[in-house]
């Protein structure tokens with residue numbers, strides 16, 4: 001948990017590889033998020049898809065009628081995703097942005113983080129929480145998908161227990177729900193994950 005993990009150079013990765021080959025690539029809206037939107041009766045409003053990568057989540061949310069902003073550290077990822085959305089006639093605000101030093105000045109009804117938070121080492125997590133707090137309206141939600149402590153191995157994303165998540169976010173957010181699930185993508189078997197609903 002405390003050992004520093006290695007991650008790819010994100011910009012280089014998106015320049016070199018097709019998004020469809022990436023472990024997190026999933027063409028559809030994440031089923032845990034879809035279920036949460038139904039549970040909370042959310043069908044409109046503003047959303048930030050941070051660390052959007054291939055942009056599939058942003059596109060699926062825009063198709064559902066949300067007003068979507070989608071950001072990523074990688075300029076190439078953002079440009080490719082923006083082209084895809086444009087080809088589908090969707091109006092999504094794509095922007096290159098480092099979430100740990102975010103230039104966004106808007107507040108959103110909810111933020112969707114599918115796989116970005118879990119790449120940050122422990123010493124950056126409070127920076128992340130503070131930025132997210134600034135970006136969410138009062139009573140708004142952070143939907144967070146990250147690797148679970150049940151996922152074996154020491155490689156790749158950091159793993160979390162529900163208690164870890166509660167502690168990390170406790171100064172700014174209430175835990176609405178945390179469930180054990182899987183991270184849909186191209187890996188077999190699918191990695192064990194947590195789906196967290198945090199309310200400001």
Ligand SMILES: C[S@@+](CC[C@H](N)C(=O)[O-])C[C@H]1O[C@@H](n2cnc3c(N)ncnc32)[C@H](O)[C@@H]1O
Nearest residue numbers: 010024051052053072073074098099114115116
């Ligand atoms: C595991 S991928 C998930 C991509 C996408 N959310 C999905 O589910 O298909 C993590 C993403 O976070 C992005 N990322 C990494 N560090 C970031 C940062 N500091 N700010 C914004 N995005 C970042 C990466 O470029 C990558 O696209």
